[in-house]
Each structure stands twice: as C-alpha cells, then as structure tokens.
Amino acid sequence: MATMLAQQLLNALSLGSIYALFALGFTLVFGILGVINLSHGGLFMLGAYAALFFLEAHWPAWIALPTAILVTGLIGLLIDLLILKRLRRQQAPHLMPMIATIGTTILMTSLAQGLFGAESRHFPLSFFDNASLTLGSLTLPYAQVVIILIAFGTMIVMGWLLKKTRLGIALQAIAESPRAAALLGIPVERLFHLTSFLAAILGGIAGILVGLSFNAISPFMGQPMLHKGIAAIILGGLGDMRGAVLGGLFLGFAEVLAVTYLSSEYRDAFSFGLLFLVLLWRPQGLFGATHVRSA
Amino acid sequence: MPDKTLTNPELLGIHQLVVQYGHVKALRGVDLQVRQGELVALVGANGAGKSSLLMALSGLVPMQQGQIRFGGADITHWPTHRRVQGGLVQVAEGRAILKTLSVEDNLRLGGYHQPSGTDLQEIYQRFPILKKRSRQLAGNLSGGEQQQLAIGRALLAKPRLLMLDEPSMGLAPRIIQEIFAIVHDLHQQGMTLLLVEQNVRQALKLADQAYVLETGVITLQGAAQELMHHPGVLAAYLGG
Ligand SMILES: Nc1ncnc2c1ncn2[C@@H]1O[C@H](COP(=O)(O)OP(=O)(O)O)[C@@H](O)[C@H]1O
Ligand SMILES: [Mg+2]
Numbered sequence: 001m002a003t004m005l006a007q008q009l010l011n012a013l014s015l016g017s018i019y020a021l022f023a024l025g026f027t028l029v030f031g032i033l034g035v036i037n038l039s040h041g042g043l044f045m046l047g048a049y050a051a052l053f054f055l056e057a058h059w060p061a062w063i064a065l066p067t068a069i070l071v072t073g074l075i076g077l078l079i080d081l082l083i084l085k086r087l088r089r090q091q092a093p094h095l096m097p098m099i100a101t102i103g104t105t106i107l108m109t110s111l112a113q114g115l116f117g118a119e120s121r122h123f124p125l126s127f128f129d130n131a132s133l134t135l136g137s138l139t140l141p142y143a144q145v146v147i148i149l150i151a152f153g154t155m156i157v158m159g160w161l162l163k164k165t166r167l168g169i170a171l172q173a174i175a176e177s178p179r180a181a182a183l184l185g186i187p188v189e190r191l192f193h194l195t196s197f198l199a200a201i202l203g204g205i206a207g208i209l210v211g212l213s214f215n216a217i218s219p220f221m222g223q224p225m226l227h228k229g230i231a232a233i234i235l236g237g238l239g240d241m242r243g244a245v246l247g248g249l250f251l252g253f254a255e256v257l258a259v260t261y262l263s264s265e266y267r268d269a270f271s272f273g274l275l276f277l278v279l280l281w282r283p284q285g286l287f288g289a290t291h292v293r294s295a
Numbered sequence: 296m297p298d299k300t301l302t303n304p305e306l307l308g309i310h311q312l313v314v315q316y317g318h319v320k321a322l323r324g325v326d327l328q329v330r331q332g333e334l335v336a337l338v339g340a341n342g343a344g345k346s347s348l349l350m351a352l353s354g355l356v357p358m359q360q361g362q363i364r365f366g367g368a369d370i371t372h373w374p375t376h377r378r379v380q381g382g383l384v385q386v387a388e389g390r391a392i393l394k395t396l397s398v399e400d401n402l403r404l405g406g407y408h409q410p411s412g413t414d415l416q417e418i419y420q421r422f423p424i425l426k427k428r429s430r431q432l433a434g435n436l437s438g439g440e441q442q443q444l445a446i447g448r449a450l451l452a453k454p455r456l457l458m459l460d461e462p463s464m465g466l467a468p469r470i471i472q473e474i475f476a477i478v479h480d481l482h483q484q485g486m487t488l489l490l491v492e493q494n495v496r497q498a499l500k501l502a503d504q505a506y507v508l509e510t511g512v513i514t515l516q517g518a519a520q521e522l523m524h525h526p527g528v529l530a531a532y533l534g535g
Contacts, residue, residue: 169400170407173393180391183353185379185408185452 006138008260014144016252017151018209022225023232023244024155025202031175031239032195035087035097039079040203040229041222042105047072047204048217049112055124069204076200079104080193088192105222112219120218123211147209154205155245158198162241171195175239224268231275237285246287251275300503303330305364306456306487307352307383312361314347314511321347323511324360329456329489329504334482336502336519338495338532344511345491346388349458353385354378366455380408382455386462388491390445394434398425398444401433405448418447439470446477457481458489463497475501495532499523507532 022044029037050071054064083100131142162168173181174188182188210225211217232251236243251271258270278286307329314322321344329335339345350356352363354375363371365383373381393401402415402425419426422443428436433444442462449457459478463471475497482488482501492498499505502519507528515522522528 166403166407169396170404172396172400173404176393176395177391179355180387180393181404182355182375183379183385183387183391184404184448185376185384186404187374187376189374 003137003139008256010140010144010148012253012256013249014147014151014213014252015255016249017148017155018206018213018248019228019232019251020245020248021151021154021202021209022206023229023236023248024158024241025199025206026229027233027236027239027241027244028158028195028199028202030233031241032171033080033084033088033192034178035084035094035101037079037084037101037196037199038098038226039101039104039108040199041226042108043072043076043200043203043222044207044210044225045112045217045219045222046075046108047207048211048221049116049207049219050204051208051211052116052121052123052217061125065208068208069201072204072207073197073201075108076203077193077197079200080196084196085189085192109219109222116219118219120216122215122217125212143212147213150205151209154202158202159241167191227272231272235275235278235286237287240285240287243285243287247285250286300330300333303332305329306331306333306366307489308362308364309348309352310362310364312348312351312363313359314344314351314356315359316356321511322351322358325508325511325513327506327513327516329487332485332487333503334478334488334490334501336498336505337489337491337508338493338498338505339508340531341493342510343508345508346460348508349385349387349460349489349491352378352383352458376408379452382453383458384449384452384454384456385458386442386445386449386460388460388464390441392433392436392441392444394432396433397430398433398436399429401444402429402448402451405451407452409451409453414451418451421450422447438466439473442466442470442474443477446474454486456487456489458491460491461493462490463492463494471497495528496523499528 022040026037026040029035029040047068050068051065054067055061059067079101083104084097087097087100133140133142133145162171170181170186171191173184173186174191178188210221228251232247233244234247235250236245236247254271254274255267258267262270305328309325309327312322312325313320325348337345337348347356351358354373361371362369365378365381368381370378370381370383393404402418406414424440425444425447428440433441436444446459446462462474462478466474471494478488478490479501490498490502499519499522505516505519505522506513507515507522515525515527523533
C-alpha cells in the first residue's frame with residue numbers, strides 16, 4: 001500500500017515536472033515578450049522528433065539529445081526573427097502573434113507527419129528498459145528518476161538565471177516595461193530573441209522527457225500539451241514563473257490522482273474541472289497577483 | 296551675465312525633426328542644439344511635444360524626418376540601447392522606475408552596459424536615502440525618492456548628456472526644490488543637461504540656454520536670462 005502510494009507520488013512528480021518545464025517556457029515568452037506563443041506545443045513536439053532523428057542516425061544519446069534541444073532552441077529563435085519580430089515592429093494587436101504561431105505549429109506538425117509518419121514512434125533507446133533503482137522496499141524506475149532530475153535541474157538553472165544574474169534582472173525589467181528597460185541601455189530586441197531561444201529549449205527538453213517517459217511520440221503530441229501549459233500558467237497566475245512551475249506540478253498531481261482513484265478516461269476532465277473550480281475561486285490563479293504591465 | 300558655454304563645441308544637434316502619431320503631428324521641424332557643459336531648458340505647455348522630442352532622441356518614437364547628431368556622430372538610425380551606451384541618457388516623464396525590482400537592482404540596471412558596479416557607492420553618497428532603502432521594492436518609494444532613484448540610475452549609465460523630462464512633476468514644493476538643487480549641482484559639476492519643465496521660472500533660472508516649444512514648433516530661443524524677461528514668455532508662462 002505504502003509502496004503503491006510512493007509509486008503514484010513519483011508518477012505525479014515526473015509528470016508534473018514535465019508540465020512545469022513546459023509551462024515555464026510558455027510563461028517566459030508571455031511575461032517577457034508579452035505574446036502568447038501558440039507554437040510552444042509545436043516546439044515541444046519538434047524537440048522529441050529532433051531527438052528521434054539524431055538517435056536513429058545512431059548518434060550516442062549524450063550527443064543526440066543536447067543537439068536536439070539546441071535545434072529546437074534555434075527553431076524557436078527563427079520563429080522570433082521571422083515572425084514575432086515583424087509583428088512587434090508593426091505593433092500588431094495581440095491576436096496576430098497567436099494566429100501566426102498557430103500557423104507555424106500546423107507547419108511543424110505537417111512536416112513531422114510527412115517526414116516521420118502519423119503513427120506514434122519511440123526512441124531507439126534500450127538504456128531505460130526495465131532498469132530501476134531499489135531503495136528499501138521501493139523500486140524507482142531509472143527513467144523516471146532521470147526525468148525528474150533533468151526537469152528540476154533545468155528549472156533550478158532557469159530560476160538562478162532569472163533571479164540572480166544581471167541578465168535575469170534585465171529580463172525582469174523588460175517583463176515590467178520594455179520601454180523603461182530600453183531607456184536603461186538594455187538591448188531589448190536582443191533579449192527578446194534570447195527569451196524565445198530559451199523558451200524553445202525548455203519546450204524541447206519537455207518533449208524529449210515525454211518521449212522518454214511514455215516511450216511514445218507523435219506529431220500531434222503538441223496540442224494536448226499546449227492545453228495543459230495554458231492551464232498551468234493560468235493556475236499559476238499569468239506571466240509568473242514560479243506560478244507556472246507550481247501550476248504544472250499541481251496539474252501532474254491532479255492527473256495521477258484522477259487516474260488512480262477514478263479512471264484514466266477522466267484524467268483530463270478531472271484536471272480541467274479542477275482548473276475551472278480554482279478559477280471560480282481565484283480568478284487571478286492560485287499563486288499570482290494580477291499581472292500588470294506598463295507600456 | 297554672458298553665457299560662458301556659448302563657445303563650447305556642440306554635443307547634440309537636432310535638425311528639422313518631425314514626429315507624427317497617425318494624423319497627429321507632434322513635432323513639425325524642430326531644430327535644437329546643446330553644447331558641451333550647457334544646461335538647456337525646453338519649456339512649453341502640456342501637449343506641446345516636449346516628451347515626444349526626448350523620446351525621439353532616445354529612439355523610442357519613430358521620426359518621419361530629420362537628423363540627430365550626438366558627439367559628432369549621426370545617430371538618427373541608432374537603436375535605443377546604443378544611444379544610451381553612447382551617453383545619451385533620459386530620465387523619462389513619470390520616472391520609469393521598475394516597481395517590481397529592488398532599489399539596488401534598479402541602480403544596477405542603470406549601469407547595465409558598465410558592468411564594473413564600483414560607482415554604486417558614489418550614488419549612495421550623493422543620495423543617502425537610496426542606500427537606506429536599497430533592499431526595498433522601488434515601487435514603495437515616495438515620489439521624491441523615486442525621482443532621486445531615477446536620476447541616480449541614469450548617472451550610473453555615465454551620461455554625456457542627461458535629459459530630464461519634468462523631474463518636478465507631481466512632487467511637493469519642498470521636494471521640488473531638492474530636485475532642482477540636484478540639477479543645479481550636476482550642472483556645476485560639468486554635466487551637460489537638457490531639462491524639460493513646466494515649472495518655467497525655475498527652469499529658466501538654472502539654464503544657460505532655453506527653447507520654447509508650442510504645438511510642435513520652436514517659437515522662441517535664446518539665453519535663458521533673456522527669455523525670462525521676454526514679453527511673450529512673461530505673458531504665457533510666468534503669469535505676466
Ligand atoms: N503615443 C502617442 N500616440 C498618439 N499621440 C500622442 C502620443 N504621444 C503623444 N501624443 C500627442 O502628441 C502631442 C505631444 O505630446 P507630448 O510629446 O507628450 O507633449 P508634452 O510632453 O509637451 O506634454 C500631444 O498632442 C499628444 O496627445
Ligand atoms: Mg511630457
């Protein structure tokens with residue numbers, strides 16, 4: 001009984017940490033660029049497929065996975081340079097970047113489908129098969145431990161970057177007011193590019209971790225993840241980095257709870273129902289104050 | 296008293312600047328010059344285009360026409376951060392304090408492109424209240440303290456020309472005197488300043504040169520002492 005509970009907690013933690021990682025990238029772009037980047041789900045999928053591509057080319061995992069993450073980051077950067085930058089320059093209304101990034105998602109999904117097929121695939125990695133750590137009466141699947149470590153490690157590095165470095169403080173300044181930041185000599189445009197790059201990297205890592213976790217990836221995996229990312233950042237309070245992480249973890253726990261005590265069909269209904277109730281109670285999200293941004 | 300800065304070399308030169316927002320012409324061909332070491336006042340009523348001028352100088356509003364020279368270089372097409380790095384620094388109207396960051400983080404960002412960070416103590420010496428409040432959120436400072444923070448932060452960017460947009464706005468009379476004293480000190484210490492004010496009497500008292508801007512056009516310019524006694528200025532801005 002206790003082992004079963006521990007196992008469920010571990011499941012929740014690994015799922016939640018992936019959601020948190022995804023949501024962190026998503027909210028980073030929203031907080032700093034002030035746009036909802038709906039291609040974040042596409043980038044997530046792309047990360048997984050880039051990893052598949054390099055692994056199938058027989059690159060060792062320790063080169064293939066970082067390369068896939070870097071490629072995802074560069075595609076995120078490219079979306080910023082080719083699309084978001086132009087829309088910023090024209091001071092386009094909020095709907096424009098949303099529609100444009102839906103477009104890039106469709107493009108990425110079709111490309112993945114065309115190149116790799118519509119069926120779901122799995123990473124050619126035997127490394128994780130059945131291997132597990134034993135701690136007393138507890139069996140911890142190796143893959144899950146690695147996923148949790150990578151997800152939390154990445155989030156800790158991001159937290160340090162954002163809160164403790166000069167660059168991170170400049171990013172916080174931009175999040176509050178791009179205009180005030182520019183007047184301080186901060187190269188705002190360049191940091192917008194950097195943010196898009198970093199956010200895509202977070203999305204890409206999340207995609208790879210999902211691939212490792214479920215041993216299955218599909219061209220369509222981005223869409224449901226995007227919904228969860230949106231749910232997580234709404235839960236956390238829009239634009240709030242810590243809130244996004246907590247929102248993601250919350251969602252992971254809600255889903256595992258639903259699967260364990262209800263049934264797997266009700267998983268999404270349960271967690272989104274919970275989201276609905278939370279928002280009735282606290283429209284600003286669980287953790288966020290209302291996010292105000294001046295011009 | 297003749298203006299001893301009149302023979303100094305030009306630091307900022309604006310030529311035929313036009314700024315337009317949609318159909319609203321905020322500036323219709325403005326010429327203005329600031330020489331090394333000068334304090335130049337730019338005065339005018341609400342909506343005259345003063346802030347638009349400073350924002351165009353900082354590269355934050357697009358200009359339809361005109362040329363800006365700064366320190367001998369044509370900076371018309373430079374991005375904002377490069378202008379700041381070159382020493383063209385603005386304390387914007389309303390102060391543009393980053394309210395969600397600490398006082399110290401605000402100051403550090405002022406020196407963003409000057410990573411030495413050693414000058415912080417100098418600013419704390421000039422503005423002791425900022426040292427006392429260094430860990431507090433900047434949003435919790437009073438208006439006068441925020442203005443000191445904004446000026447201190449701008450000084451950390453090592454300005455060659457410091458532009459101040461209505462530094463006295465919204466402050467109590469006693470605090471306004473403090474702010475003008477700071478401006479005066481900076482000028483005495485050799486800083487070149489472009490001061491936008493609606494507090495015309497005070498601004499003209501401090502300035503070497505002055506310009507009067509009305510609905511996007513410079514209508515008067517000259518030595519500040521002379522403008523102070525100009526009938527048009529007396530009637531429009533100094534209550535007769
Ligand atoms: N962002 C903007 N969009 C449209 N019109 C603006 C904008 N900023 C200023 N204006 C207009 O330009 C004119 C000059 O404004 P401003 O430069 O703020 O004057 P001042 O600083 O002298 O009060 C005003 O008519 C104002 O309404
Ligand atoms: Mg103004």
